[in-house]
Amino acid sequence: MMGELDLNEVGEWLSGTGPESDIVMSTRIRLARNVVGFPFLTRIEERRKSELERWLRDRIRGAKLDWDVSYQNLNETSPLERQCLVERHLISRDHANSKGDRGVAVGPRGMVSVMVNEEDHLRIQVLRSGFQPDAAWRQILDFDKRLEGQMDFAFSPEFGYLTACPTNCGTGMRVSVMLHLPALVMTKQIEKVFHAVSKIGLAVRGFYGEGTQAMGDFYQISNQVTLGRSEEDVLKTVAEYVPQIIKFERNWREKLITENRVGLEDRVWRAFGMLERARLITSEETMDYLSAVRMGVNLGLIDAIPISTVNELFIVTQPAHLQKLSGSELDTPERDENRADYVRRRLASLN
Amino acid sequence: MMGELDLNEVGEWLSGTGPESDIVMSTRIRLARNVVGFPFLTRIEERRKSELERWLRDRIRGAKLDWDVSYQNLNETSPLERQCLVERHLISRDHANSKGDRGVAVGPRGMVSVMVNEEDHLRIQVLRSGFQPDAAWRQILDFDKRLEGQMDFAFSPEFGYLTACPTNCGTGMRVSVMLHLPALVMTKQIEKVFHAVSKIGLAVRGFYGEGTQAMGDFYQISNQVTLGRSEEDVLKTVAEYVPQIIKFERNWREKLITENRVGLEDRVWRAFGMLERARLITSEETMDYLSAVRMGVNLGLIDAIPISTVNELFIVTQPAHLQKLSGSELDTPERDENRADYVRRRLASLN
Numbered sequence: 259m260m261g262e263l264d265l266n267e268v269g270e271w272l273s274g275t276g277p278e279s280d281i282v283m284s285t286r287i288r289l290a291r292n293v294v295g296f297p298f299l300t301r302i303e304e305r306r307k308s309e310l311e312r313w314l315r316d317r318i319r320g321a322k323l324d325w326d327v328s329y330q331n332l333n334e335t336s337p338l339e340r341q342c343l344v345e346r347h348l349i350s351r352d353h354a355n356s357k358g359d360r361g362v363a364v365g366p367r368g369m370v371s372v373m374v375n376e377e378d379h380l381r382i383q384v385l386r387s388g389f390q391p392d393a394a395w396r397q398i399l400d401f402d403k404r405l406e407g408q409m410d411f412a413f414s415p416e417f418g419y420l421t422a423c424p425t426n427c428g429t430g431m432r433v434s435v436m437l438h439l440p441a442l443v444m445t446k447q448i449e450k451v452f453h454a455v456s457k458i459g460l461a462v463r464g465f466y467g468e469g470t471q472a473m474g475d476f477y478q479i480s481n482q483v484t485l486g487r488s489e490e491d492v493l494k495t496v497a498e499y500v501p502q503i504i505k506f507e508r509n510w511r512e513k514l515i516t517e518n519r520v521g522l523e524d525r526v527w528r529a530f531g532m533l534e535r536a537r538l539i540t541s542e543e544t545m546d547y548l549s550a551v552r553m554g555v556n557l558g559l560i561d562a563i564p565i566s567t568v569n570e571l572f573i574v575t576q577p578a579h580l581q582k583l584s585g586s587e588l589d590t591p592e593r594d595e596n597r598a599d600y601v602r603r604r605l606a607s608l609n
Numbered sequence: 610m611m612g613e614l615d616l617n618e619v620g621e622w623l624s625g626t627g628p629e630s631d632i633v634m635s636t637r638i639r640l641a642r643n644v645v646g647f648p649f650l651t652r653i654e655e656r657r658k659s660e661l662e663r664w665l666r667d668r669i670r671g672a673k674l675d676w677d678v679s680y681q682n683l684n685e686t687s688p689l690e691r692q693c694l695v696e697r698h699l700i701s702r703d704h705a706n707s708k709g710d711r712g713v714a715v716g717p718r719g720m721v722s723v724m725v726n727e728e729d730h731l732r733i734q735v736l737r738s739g740f741q742p743d744a745a746w747r748q749i750l751d752f753d754k755r756l757e758g759q760m761d762f763a764f765s766p767e768f769g770y771l772t773a774c775p776t777n778c779g780t781g782m783r784v785s786v787m788l789h790l791p792a793l794v795m796t797k798q799i800e801k802v803f804h805a806v807s808k809i810g811l812a813v814r815g816f817y818g819e820g821t822q823a824m825g826d827f828y829q830i831s832n833q834v835t836l837g838r839s840e841e842d843v844l845k846t847v848a849e850y851v852p853q854i855i856k857f858e859r860n861w862r863e864k865l866i867t868e869n870r871v872g873l874e875d876r877v878w879r880a881f882g883m884l885e886r887a888r889l890i891t892s893e894e895t896m897d898y899l900s901a902v903r904m905g906v907n908l909g910l911i912d913a914i915p916i917s918t919v920n921e922l923f924i925v926t927q928p929a930h931l932q933k934l935s936g937s938e939l940d941t942p943e944r945d946e947n948r949a950d951y952v953r954r955r956l957a958s959l960n
Contacts, residue, residue, distance in 0.1 A: 520888050520889055520946055521888075521889060523888040524887055524888035524889040524949070527886040527887065527888055528882075528883060528886055528887055528888075530886055531879075531882035531883055531885055531886030531887070532879060532882055532883075534882055534885075534886075535878040535879055535881055535882030535885075536875055536878065536879055536882070537871050537872075537874045537875035537878055537879075538871055538872060538875040595871055598875070
């Protein structure tokens with residue numbers, strides 16, 4: 259028997275409620291911070307790293323926050339549980355797979371979180387549903403200030419925040435907007451977006467960030483540069499260009515509907531039919547079908563499923579979540595069967 | 610709005626009720642006959658051909674039959690209606706598309722029928738659900754005798770029944786068994802069947818007989834030779850070899866289930882999902898999905914649809930039937946949309 263997943267636990271960013279959420283899945287800001295008095299993690303001894311982890315954990319707990327934070331040491335967390343945190347976009351793959359004392363602090367509904375001892379001492383993250391760079395910025399600024407009340411960040415008047423890798427030095431900030439661009443993929447316009455954003459200092463990354471693949475027609479647009487530009491400046495660029503991509507996707511969706519509404523309905527409903535009926539399904543195939551269904555719901559072509567359920571399925575059909583829900587380790591064929599069963603029962607429960 | 614089709618009108622052979630009907634869709638016997646006093650149709654004048662048509666029509670009507678026969682002159686029948694008769698396997702494509710006075714007489718539920726002025730003066734047919742060569746033979750023998758009471762057939766003590774084309778001379782009989790062989794197609798064993806039957810004087814033909822393609826994994830096995838072998842001899846060969854093919858298909862179905870039950874279920878249910886949800890679907894794709902579903906029903910993998918409905922859908926999703934049901938001429942894209950709508954509503958009505 260499979261358990262039920264508490265969606266609140268999975269994350270606010272999947273609620274599908276923020277601005278432009280038909281196209282923008284989520285907005286994420288992260289800040290890289292290091293504290294004075296400890297070496298960078300690239301140069302630290304294991305003993306000092308453990309000390310640092312405890313020291314930071316206590317200070318995060320001691321920060322005056324308006325909400326509860328749950329903290330876990332990942333060295334004491336099972337690989338499956340760590341993989342779940344990756345799938346929820348709360349920790350990086352590297353953080354899940356590395357060794358030694360390291361942790362993550364997570365606020366309610368995963369809106370704020372802090373990785374401890376990842377590449378930098380602290381990686382502070384705010385992750386919100388829809389397109390809300392300003393709200394995310396205000397939230398992370400407040401969070402950053404509260405943490406700063408507990409410790410001294412390594413900061414140089416010349417270089418700004420100092421980081422283990424110079425590419426993060428300066429603001430230490432990365433803003434990432436996760437965009438759902440099925441129409442641009444379908445019409446092969448997506449390359450144009452890649453080309454255009456690279457010219458203005460933005461980069462395109464995959465579903466799980468840097469070095470990962472796009473899945474389900476999701477692409478993360480984020481800033482390249484952290485040095486020599488203010489946070490406000492970077493946010494302004496994002497606030498200016500992302501709406502253009504949104505508009506581009508929206509126009510192509512309209513075009514597809516105008517030119518071949520039945521063809522688009524066919525694609526969307528067939529995808530839904532596969533999710534309803536398959537007995538074996540891979541993660542990639544699931545993402546592709548969910549992507550078509552997500553667009554269909556947003557275009558009013560299909561009303562059989564709420565958008566929050568589509569978003570939820572993107573996450574809970576990933577390997578670690580599936581195994582967590584089923585309560586047992588599963589090999590790939592077992593996962594494919596389990597995934598098909600889960601999706602089928604979830605969709606049947608909507609009737 | 611689409612009309613409803615009377616399944617009785619479409620044919621007993623689709624009822625899915627005869628022996629071995631999990632694999633044998635239908636058994637068909639046809640006899641080629643010509644009458645004394647008229648030239649073969651290859652040599653006849655148009656005026657005499659018209660005379661012959663009326664003469665045969667009156668004699669068919671005058672035959673002492675236990676059931677009503679409806680007769681129609683195909684020269685006075687619309688092309689769409691003629692195409693429907695092809696799709697119901699009551700007339701050949703050639704008979705539908707040729708010119709001049711020609712006709713078809715059809716008995717209740719399409720079990721017996723006679724083409725008038727096709728390649729021969731008369732082509733008498735019995736078409737029955739499942740594997741019943743003996744019952745079909747008794748029925749056509751009786752029918753043949755009753756017609757013979759009304760006219761003199763061209764017969765030579767040396768050559769047997771004389772026909773327009775020498776390949777039909779002798780018995781003038783063709784026995785065809787329509788077999789549903791999805792497991793042999795899936796496992797690529799079907800070529801072995803082709804090879805084996807050709808050695809024993811049987812031929813493999815497509816869904817609409819000679820010169821047509823296999824569709825939906827249906828293959829017609831029929832005798833090649835009409836000269837030098839008695840009717841009983843040919844029937845004996847069919848009665849001996851067809852059960853071997855049936856067994857071969859059944860063994861491979863078992864093997865597929867034993868080795869990969871979930872994989873087979875996946876295939877069957879995905880096919881069903883496509884039929885339930887598609888908004889545009891070609892005839893070929895429909896046949897492929899119906900084939901998988903038909904096998905699934907017969908293997909107990911799916912119980913969402915009765916076999917008679919699957920069989921019915923094979924016929925009513927063909928171009929002419931679709932247009933007849935919709936009450937209007939449709940081009941190919943319109944048919945694909947109409948077909949998807951029809952199938953979807955038909956499946957929804959099963960709940």
